Amino acid sequence: MVETINKFNLPFASLADVEEFEKTPIEKWVPFQNVYDVFCAAVEQYAEKPALIALPPGDPMGDGKVITYRELLARVNQTANLFLSAGLAKGETVTYLIPLCPQAYFTMLGAEAVGTVNAVNPLLEPEHILGIAEAANATILIATGQALSPELWEKAAYVIERMPNLKAVYVLGGGAECDGEKIFPLDEMIAKQDASAINGPRNEAPDDVIGYYHTGGTTGVPKLAPHTNRMQLSQIAMSGFGLGYSEADCLLAGLPMFHISGSIVVGLVPMINGATLVISSPLGFRDPLIIGNYWRLVEKYGITVLGGVPTMMSALLNVPIGDADISTLRAGLTGGSAAPVEVLKAISDLSGVPMLEGYGMTEVTCFTTMQPQGGEARFGSVGLRFPFVEVEAAHIDEGGNITRFADPEEIGEIIMKGICVTPGYVQSDYNATAFTADGWLRSGDLGRIDAEGYIWLTGRAKDIIIRSGHNIDPSIIEEALHEHPAVELAAAVGRPDSYAGEIPVAYVQLKPDAKVTPDELKDFARERIPERAANPADLTIIEEMPLTGVGKIFKPTLRHDAAVKVFSAELEPFNANGASIAVNVDNHPVHGSVATITVTGGDKATLGGQIAEKLGPYTLRHEVVWRE
Structure with missing residues (x-):
C-alpha cells in the first residue's frame, strides 16, 4: 500500500x-x-x-x-x-x-x-x-x-x-x-x-x-x-x-x-x-x-x-x-x-x-466548480471548473443533440463530462433525458461562461424549485392539485424568498363554472403532497394559463408574476411622499431574469438605499430606473 x-x-x-x-x-x-x-x-x-x-x-x-x-x-x-x-x-x-x-x-x-x-x-x-x-x-x-x-x-x-x-x-x-x-x-x-x-x-x-x-x-x-x-x-x-x-x-x-x-x-x-x-x-x-x-x-x-x-x-x-x-x-x-x-x-x-x-x-x-481561494472574489459566480471535469454551456435540441457550444458570455445549458459523473440512474428510464446523445450530463441549469472561465448561473432549463438547497419537483404539487375535480390546469413555480432562495407557489386555472377558493385548494394539495417542503406557500387562481405555441404551460410568465408580487409587496411602503414604484420582471440576455424597478418622484438618495436594503437578500437581480 x-x-x-x-x-x-x-x-x-x-x-x-x-x-x-x-x-x-x-x-x-x-x-x-x-x-x-x-x-x-x-x-x-x-x-x-x-x-x-x-x-x-x-x-x-x-x-x-x-x-x-x-x-x-x-x-x-x-x-x-x-x-x-x-x-x-x-x-x-x-x-x-x-x-x-x-x-x-x-x-x-x-x-x-x-x-x-x-x-x-x-x-x-x-x-x-x-x-x-x-x-x-x-x-x-x-x-x-x-x-x-x-x-x-x-x-x-x-x-x-x-x-x-x-x-x-x-x-x-x-x-x-x-x-x-x-x-x-x-x-x-x-x-x-x-x-x-x-x-x-x-x-x-x-x-x-x-x-x-x-x-x-x-x-x-x-x-x-x-x-x-x-x-x-x-x-x-x-x-x-x-x-x-x-x-x-x-x-x-x-x-x-x-x-x-x-x-x-x-x-x-x-x-x-x-x-x-x-x-x-x-x-x-x-x-x-x-x-x-x-x-x-x-x-x-x-x-x-x-x-x-x-x-x-x-x-x-x-x-x-x-x-x-x-x-x-x-x-x-x-x-x-x-x-x-x-x-x-x-x-x-x-x-x-x-x-x-x-x-x-x-x-x-x-462540487465541479468553485470560486478560487487565491483569486478574485466574483460574487454571483460559482467560480471556475475543477480539474478533470469539462464544464460547458451549450445549445441542445429536442433530441438531446448539442447543436453548438455557447460563445463566451452567451447563455446556454450547463453540461458536464468527466470521471466524476455518474454512469446513469438506477431507474434507467430517466437516462435518455439526463445525458446528451454523446454522453454529456445535462444539469438543467442555464448559465454563461466568461472569458476567464468563470461560470455564472442564470436560471434553470428544467423547472426544479430549490428551497434552502432542497430540490422540489413541481410535478408533485401539480399532480396533487390536478386530483381536485375543479382544477383544469395547475402549475407550480419557485417564488423568490429572501431566506430560502425560493419557495413553491402554485397557479390554477379552474374548469368552466367550477367554484373553489385558493385556501380550499391549498388544503386539498397539502393532504396529498408527500413532502412538507413542497407545500405551496401561496396559490393563485387565474382565468387563463399562459401556454406556448404547442400548448405547454409557459412557466417563465408565472415565475415573473410571482416575483413581481413579492417585490411589489416589499416596496409598497415606499409608495408615499410623492414617490411611485412599479416592478416588472423579464428575461435578460446575460443575467437571465431581471427585475426592473421603475421609480417616479420621491427622494432618490433615500429611496435608493431603502430599495437596496429590501431587495439585496434576494438572488433575483434587480435594476432601478429613475424617472422625474
Whole structure:
C-alpha cells in the first residue's frame, strides 16, 4: 500500500492553476483503486489525530466525544463485518435512516467497503422511503429507535413490514423494538465484531458501485444516482484541490449525510485529506443551539472553514460574534442553491474570510466548480471548473443533440463530462433525458461562461424549485392539485424568498363554472403532497394559463408574476411622499431574469438605499430606473 496521500492544497487563483494540476494524471494524485484503501492510507498518516468529535446533543459547548482515525477504522471494520455476518452480498444495499452521528460515518464507510450504501432523507414520507429502499435493493436497514425518535421509528416500521426480504435491521438506540431474530441494537452488534480487518469480499475495483444517493423530490420515487469508487476517489483530488483541504483543517459537520454535501463535500473528502470533523448535532445546522453558538464553536475547536447552505449563512448574520476569536477561519464555502450576492458580501465582511460559492450535483459526486481561494472574489459566480471535469454551456435540441457550444458570455445549458459523473440512474428510464446523445450530463441549469472561465448561473432549463438547497419537483404539487375535480390546469413555480432562495407557489386555472377558493385548494394539495417542503406557500387562481405555441404551460410568465408580487409587496411602503414604484420582471440576455424597478418622484438618495436594503437578500437581480 502507498504510505502517503498526495497533498492537494496547492495554489488556486485562476484557470491556469487548474490546467497545471491536470498535467499530472488523476491516478498519480490518488494512487488507489477504492475508497476503503485510500481511507486506510489516511489512517496510517493520521492515526492518533481526531477524525471525529461528536458534540453532546443539547449541549454544544460541552465536551465532545473524540474518535481518532485509528479508532474510526476499527469501527468501520466492525460495521463492515456486521453487514457481512448478516449476509450482505455484492450488489445489495444498506439503507440507513439515522441522523448525523458517528454511527452514520461507520455505516457509510463500512457499507461502501463491502456493499452499497444508501442514505435516505428521514423527512420523506414513508412510502417514498420504502420506494427508495426497494429501488436500491436494500437487504439491511439501519433505523432510529423509538426512544430517540418515535416518528423515525414509525417510518422504519412501515418499511420493515413491507420488505420481508430484509436480512437484518439494526437500531440506533434500540430497545424494546429489538426481537433478537431480525431486529438488533446497532451499537451492541457492532461491538461484537472483529475490528482488526474486514473478513470478507470487498468492493476493490474502481468501477464497483459503492453508493446510491437520491436526488431531490420527483414524481414517485426520487431518482437514485450510483456512485462508484472511481467517482469518489476523483473527488478526493478535485475537491481537495478546489477547497484546499489539508490536515490543518477542522470543519463543523452539520449537513445531512443523505446528501452529497454532508457525506462527500464536508465528509469523505476532508477526512481523507486529514481534517477533523466536529459533528454538531443530530439535527445538524437545523439545531438552533448550533447556530446560536456557532462563533464560540469556531473558537473552541479552531474551525477553519465556514461552510453551509445559503439559508444558514443568512441565519448566522443574526448571530453576533461578540468576543469569540474566529481567527482560525481561512475560507467560507457555500452551495446547494443560489446564494444572494448581498448575503455573500455580508457574511464575508462579518467573518473576515471570502465566501466561496461552488456548484455541483448528486450526479457528479460533489462540487465541479468553485470560486478560487487565491483569486478574485466574483460574487454571483460559482467560480471556475475543477480539474478533470469539462464544464460547458451549450445549445441542445429536442433530441438531446448539442447543436453548438455557447460563445463566451452567451447563455446556454450547463453540461458536464468527466470521471466524476455518474454512469446513469438506477431507474434507467430517466437516462435518455439526463445525458446528451454523446454522453454529456445535462444539469438543467442555464448559465454563461466568461472569458476567464468563470461560470455564472442564470436560471434553470428544467423547472426544479430549490428551497434552502432542497430540490422540489413541481410535478408533485401539480399532480396533487390536478386530483381536485375543479382544477383544469395547475402549475407550480419557485417564488423568490429572501431566506430560502425560493419557495413553491402554485397557479390554477379552474374548469368552466367550477367554484373553489385558493385556501380550499391549498388544503386539498397539502393532504396529498408527500413532502412538507413542497407545500405551496401561496396559490393563485387565474382565468387563463399562459401556454406556448404547442400548448405547454409557459412557466417563465408565472415565475415573473410571482416575483413581481413579492417585490411589489416589499416596496409598497415606499409608495408615499410623492414617490411611485412599479416592478416588472423579464428575461435578460446575460443575467437571465431581471427585475426592473421603475421609480417616479420621491427622494432618490433615500429611496435608493431603502430599495437596496429590501431587495439585496434576494438572488433575483434587480435594476432601478429613475424617472422625474
